Amino acid sequence: MAVAKVLTIAGSDSGGGAGIQADLKTFQELDTYGMSAITAITAQNTLGVQSIYPVQPEVLREQLESVLSDIGADVVKTGMLVSAEHIQVITEMLSKYAVKQVVIDPVLGSTSGSELTKKEAISELIHTLWPMATVVTPNLIEAARVLSCPPIETVEAMEEATYRLHELGSANVLLKGGHLPGDESVDLLYDGKTLHHFTQKRLNGTSTHGTGCTFASAIAAELAKGSSMYDAVQTAKTFITCSIKEGLAIGEGIGPVFHSAYRRRR
Ligand SMILES: Nc1ncnc2c1ncn2[C@@H]1O[C@H](COP(=O)(O)OP(=O)(O)OP(=O)(O)O)[C@@H](O)[C@H]1O
Numbered sequence: 001m002a003v004a005k006v007l008t009i010a011g012s013d014s015g016g017g018a019g020i021q022a023d024l025k026t027f028q029e030l031d032t033y034g035m036s037a038i039t040a041i042t043a044q045n046t047l048g049v050q051s052i053y054p055v056q057p058e059v060l061r062e063q064l065e066s067v068l069s070d071i072g073a074d075v076v077k078t079g080m081l082v083s084a085e086h087i088q089v090i091t092e093m094l095s096k097y098a099v100k101q102v103v104i105d106p107v108l109g110s111t112s113g114s115e116l117t118k119k120e121a122i123s124e125l126i127h128t129l130w131p132m133a134t135v136v137t138p139n140l141i142e143a144a145r146v147l148s149c150p151p152i153e154t155v156e157a158m159e160e161a162t163y164r165l166h167e168l169g170s171a172n173v174l175l176k177g178g179h180l181p182g183d184e185s186v187d188l189l190y191d192g193k194t195l196h197h198f199t200q201k202r203l204n205g206t207s208t209h210g211t212g213c214t215f216a217s218a219i220a221a222e223l224a225k226g227s228s229m230y231d232a233v234q235t236a237k238t239f240i241t242c243s244i245k246e247g248l249a250i251g252e253g254i255g256p257v258f259h260s261a262y263r264r265r266r
Pocket residue numbers: 018110111138139140176177178179185186187200201202203204205208209210211212213215237240241244
């Protein structure tokens with residue numbers, strides 16, 4: 001049986017809501033074959049990130065070499081990148097194996113406030129990996145940090161930021177508005193020509209741990225199956241909206257989204 005293959009390069013979240021675990025669950029729910037290369041092991045739960053143990057860049061390189069030299073990937077998706085050295089390994093391996101589609105979720109920190117990618121690595125990310133992306137999926141905080149601009153708090157400021165982010169060289173920009181003040185969550189997709197708005201009434205669910213990882217992974221899975229960028233984002237939007245609506249009230253802190261909710265929807 002032919003199957004679309006998706007590789008995530010990200011950190012492990014022991015709590016299972018974000019990172020590698022969220023990515024693999026999402027790939028599976030969308031009928032693709034998921035693989036992983038781990039950048040760091042985090043001890044993490046719904047209350048926050050207790051500790052972070054980066055893997056050596058060489059260990060990351062070996063995982064990528066093993067997977068890409070044998071199985072290959074229709075799409076590679078990245079999350080927590082840790083450091084400039086890890087980013088250098090990733091760009092080198094994506095070039096070596098001529099990976100055609102790359103989804104970059106520029107995870108800089110966790111919602112609970114822990115730094116997941118070092119500040120000094122942002123410039124490496126922007127100058128090397130970012131221009132290789134089929135699509136980048138920053139949230140509003142990440143976008144403001146990458147652009148060194150004031151907080152993005154309106155749809156107009158989001159539009160302006162999207163145009164500026166596109167100048168950094170990715171084929172598409174998907175700016176996520178989950179943190180936008182107001183009663184709508186607006187995401188913008190820009191391919192250098194057309195700007196699309198994906199608007200969703202803000203859901204009140206409090207189990208939102210892993211929304212960003214899950215959303216980017218759903219886009220990656222749909223692209224791997226051959227969808228256009230617009231259709232991939234449309235399906236990913238439905239996937240994340242269902243997952244937030246059915247978010248899980250587990251743990252003492254911010255619960256995870258429910259990755260099976262899209263499959264179980266009526
Ligand atoms: N309360 C909400 N209601 C509806 N959609 C939401 C809500 N929060 C996030 N989303 C959607 O979830 C997706 C992820 O967006 P968000 O801006 O939360 O990413 P993120 O900040 O990277 O996620 P994370 O919280 O995992 O770090 C986007 O499509 C966004 O519109």
